[in-house]
Amino acid sequence: MTLPQTSREMLAIAGGTPVRPTLLPYGRQSIEQEDIDTVVAVLRSDWITTGPKIQEFEEAFASEVQARYAISFSSGTAALHAAAAVSGLENGDEAIVAPLTFCASANCVLYAGARPVFADVCPDSLNLDPDAAARRCTSRTRAIIAVDYAGHPADIGALRPLAESHGALLIEDACHALGATFQKKRVGGLAHMTVFSFHPVKHITTGEGGMVTTNDAELAAKLRVFRSHGIASDARMRQASGAHFYDMVSLGYNYRLTDISCALGLSQLRRLGTNVQRRREVAEIYRRAFAAMPAVTAPIVRDDVEPAWHLYPIRLKLDRLNGSRDDVFAALRAENIGVNVHYLPVHLHSYYRQNLGTGPGDMPVAEQAYRELISLPMFHGITDRDIADVVQAVGKVVAYYAR
Numbered sequence: 001m002t003l004p005q006t007s008r009e010m011l012a013i014a015g016g017t018p019v020r021p022t023l024l025p026y027g028r029q030s031i032e033q034e035d036i037d038t039v040v041a042v043l044r045s046d047w048i049t050t051g052p053k054i055q056e057f058e059e060a061f062a063s064e065v066q067a068r069y070a071i072s073f074s075s076g077t078a079a080l081h082a083a084a085a086v087s088g089l090e091n092g093d094e095a096i097v098a099p100l101t102f103c104a105s106a107n108c109v110l111y112a113g114a115r116p117v118f119a120d121v122c123p124d125s126l127n128l129d130p131d132a133a134a135r136r137c138t139s140r141t142r143a144i145i146a147v148d149y150a151g152h153p154a155d156i157g158a159l160r161p162l163a164e165s166h167g168a169l170l171i172e173d174a175c176h177a178l179g180a181t182f183q184k185k186r187v188g189g190l191a192h193m194t195v196f197s198f199h200p201v202k203h204i205t206t207g208e209g210g211m212v213t214t215n216d217a218e219l220a221a222k223l224r225v226f227r228s229h230g231i232a233s234d235a236r237m238r239q240a241s242g243a244h245f246y247d248m249v250s251l252g253y254n255y256r257l258t259d260i261s262c263a264l265g266l267s268q269l270r271r272l273g274t275n276v277q278r279r280r281e282v283a284e285i286y287r288r289a290f291a292a293m294p295a296v297t298a299p300i301v302r303d304d305v306e307p308a309w310h311l312y313p314i315r316l317k318l319d320r321l322n323g324s325r326d327d328v329f330a331a332l333r334a335e336n337i338g339v340n341v342h343y344l345p346v347h348l349h350s351y352y353r354q355n356l357g358t359g360p361g362d363m364p365v366a367e368q369a370y371r372e373l374i375s376l377p378m379f380h381g382i383t384d385r386d387i388a389d390v391v392q393a394v395g396k397v398v399a400y401y402a403r
């Protein structure tokens with residue numbers, strides 16, 4: 001201990017009293033009575049899967065994000081797989097991928113038999129850097145997969161023309177960005193295909209679930225066939241027409257979302273606006289609080305976007321601290337603040353190192369960010385009291401480690 005004890009509170013990790021008596025999670029769903037009622041009604045109906053709720057949810061979702069088509073999937077990962085497959089990626093092809101993301105954003109390229117090629121992120125938004133992506137494009141590039149990190153839309157204005165100039169498609173992994181806008185337009189109809197997830201920590205949930213939105217009728221048709229074994233008609237259509245015949249026209253999967261899940265999604269979708277609004281309020285409270293803490297950098301927001309705030313990742317100014325990110329992380333957990341780290345860059349996972357030959361030093365901006373990032377609790381059901389606890393705990397811990 002080099003500084004006088006008086007300026008520092010005893011941390012919970014060292015035996016002091018934690019800021020909260022119980023753990024505040026970093027994210028969680030909210031389920032209301034109307035959600036339960038809608039799901040129960042489907043359970044009592046004739047169709048619990050491949051029934052009418054699927055189309056209802058897809059149409060409501062498409063209209064919500066201002067896209068022409070929405071195709072539902074059993075998870076965000078299945079939706080990414082479908083998007084990668086229908087973009088035409090095959091053996092020998094390449095897709096440019098942002099490294100600071102959940103591994104599924106890159107895995108979908110491998111599912112399609114193609115090669116993920118990582119390109120570094122911008123130092124401010126931590127989204128795929130269009131210049132870095134341009135440098136990694138080759139004649140084999142068929143797709144660019146951009147991630148809206150934390151809910152801040154990627155630079156679609158630069159990335160879409162870049163993809164098109166290479167005859168490739170832009171796939172926007174918007175699993176963090178449902179409700180976000182880019183240049184006043186909703187994320188969902190901006191890239192060639194946009195992918196969403198309905199995992200419980202996301203903006204709305206169906207338990208597990210995902211969606212691809214597109215304005216392209218041909219891609220929409222391919223996505224529907226891919227979702228159901230590569231078969232060109234579904235069971236309900238066959239029942240309605242009285243026909244038994246079906247034809248498998250391509251290799252597909254069973255990636256369907258159930259009517260039970262779609263009913264939950266429909267009900268949740270009605271609260272998307274208020275969920276995102278609350279997340280923006282939370283981000284604003286955090287931003288003001290952290291402006292007063294010199295060792296903490298709040299996430300930036302570029303001028304032309306409104307983020308949807310799936311995550312609230314702060315960055316530590318390590319040159320102002322005597323501890324590492326992991327020290328601060330462990331201390332915050334001990335204070336019962338459910339912090340997290342998003343993400344270990346994908347190219348540093350063992351599988352990628354061993355099979356694609358990637359490694360440390362490949363993506364310096366993403367790797368530096370990784371050493372500094374801590375995600376604070378961010379969900380629409382968080383209370384003002386919870387937020388105050390987070391701010392107090394971060395203040396307490398960074399004051400303790402301050403140089």
Ligand SMILES: *Cc1c(COP(=O)(O)O)cnc(C)c1O
Pocket residue numbers: 075076077078101102104105147173175176197198199208209210
């Ligand atoms: C959540 C998430 C996914 C995967 O979604 P699942 O529904 O969990 O399969 C993919 N990419 C990103 C960036 C995500 O956050």
